[in-house]
Amino acid sequence: MESHGKRTEARVLAMDGIVSRYEAALLRYAARIVADPDAAQDVVQETFIRLLEKWREALEPSAALSAWLYRVAHNCAVDHVRRESRRNAAHERHAEEQSALEERMDVPGPEFAGNDDAEKRAMAALRTLKPREQQLVILKVIEGKSYREISEIAGMSVGNVGYVLHHAMRKLACAARSGSGLT
Amino acid sequence: MKTGNNNCGDSRRQECGPDGLCPDVRDVLFDYLSGELGGARSELVREHLRRCADCRSAAAELSDAAMLLKRASQRQAGVPEMLSDERKRRIRRAAEHPAMQWVVRRHVLVSLIAAVLAAAVVFLVLRRARMYREQEWDGIGIEIGVGYPPTSREAPAEHEETPLQ
Numbered sequence: 001m002e003s004h005g006k007r008t009e010a011r012v013l014a015m016d017g018i019v020s021r022y023e024a025a026l027l028r029y030a031a032r033i034v035a036d037p038d039a040a041q042d043v044v045q046e047t048f049i050r051l052l053e054k055w056r057e058a059l060e061p062s063a064a065l066s067a068w069l070y071r072v073a074h075n076c077a078v079d080h081v082r083r084e085s086r087r088n089a090a091h092e093r094h095a096e097e098q099s100a101l102e103e104r105m106d107v108p109g110p111e112f113a114g115n116d117d118a119e120k121r122a123m124a125a126l127r128t129l130k131p132r133e134q135q136l137v138i139l140k141v142i143e144g145k146s147y148r149e150i151s152e153i154a155g156m157s158v159g160n161v162g163y164v165l166h167h168a169m170r171k172l173a174c175a176a177r178s179g180s181g182l183t
Numbered sequence: 184m185k186t187g188n189n190n191c192g193d194s195r196r197q198e199c200g201p202d203g204l205c206p207d208v209r210d211v212l213f214d215y216l217s218g219e220l221g222g223a224r225s226e227l228v229r230e231h232l233r234r235c236a237d238c239r240s241a242a243a244e245l246s247d248a249a250m251l252l253k254r255a256s257q258r259q260a261g262v263p264e265m266l267s268d269e270r271k272r273r274i275r276r277a278a279e280h281p282a283m284q285w286v287v288r289r290h291v292l293v294s295l296i297a298a299v300l301a302a303a304v305v306f307l308v309l310r311r312a313r314m315y316r317e318q319e320w321d322g323i324g325i326e327i328g329v330g331y332p333p334t335s336r337e338a339p340a341e342h343e344e345t346p347l348q
């Protein structure tokens with residue numbers, strides 16, 4: 001009984017360490033996909049709880065654990081975006097009314113403090129990429145991960161990572177140049 | 184973006200694909216710019232960019248797009264640095280009571296199973312009670328019916344024949 005208590009205590013301590021080690025990076029990553037700070041918190045909480053359920057190795061920081069966390073956070077975030085898209089489609093009219101109202105009230109968008117049009121366009125263009133392309137661009141350009149790290153997170157070969165990234169970045173550059181969203 | 188036929192000293196210029204990039208840099212320009220292209224291949228791209236203004240311009244566009252994204256993400260406001268206390272408490276509870284957490288996370292499934300089990304228990308109890316009552320009635324019947332042989336009215340007709348149809 002006592003050993004069970006000690007095991008639980010050790011598990012909680014290890015988990016605290018993991019949370020404080022990875023929470024900021026995962027929150028940044030999730031927020032860029034879901035574009036909503038609260039939803040990003042939900043995504044990261046879900047990621048850590050899945051870690052407790054599924055991770056069978058030692059709960060200590062490692063490259064493998066980091067890759068696993070990013071992968072699960074990505075899946076949770078994409079699921080969230082899909083759910084939201086479905087919900088938004090159902091409430092499209094309401095959303096349109098809301099955005100018209102915000103426009104009239106001159107409320108800034110939820111995620112940007114700055115008002116640089118090119119930056120806004122770049123982030124908007126990023127969101128129109130395919131989920132896989134978004135994932136790779138965020139990990140490389142914003143998080144500064146290496147191709148090897150990205151290949152572990154995304155479960156792709158290094159060569160494929162480079163190929164997808166190259167074409168995703170070309171689309172973004174094209175959108176930035178033309179000043180329009182992607183198709 | 185390339186428009187056709189200028190500035191490129193590359194002899195394979197005519198092989199440029201629909202993306203307008205020359206073969207030396209096609210598919211690897213971003214790898215080169217992000218320092219992921221090693222050795223000889225990197226040197227090849229560098230050399231090509233020195234000669235080809237169109238590919239140089241495409242490279243500049245890629246760099247600008249990357250920089251724009253990075254700057255935009257840095258100015259992204261409202262991205263929390265830490266999980267809220269409530270969420271941290273939930274994670275800690277999950278670490279302390281994994282089984283309970285499993286139940287909480289699957290509360291719909293668990294509720295359904297609990298409802299089915301409750302219904303099964305109620306059904307079994309009622310069935311058992313009914314059987315018990317029937318047994319009781321049977322017992323009472325035997326006691327009431329004490330007295331054998333039966334009276335003539337009750338006695339079965341030994342050679343009762345049914346009329347032929």
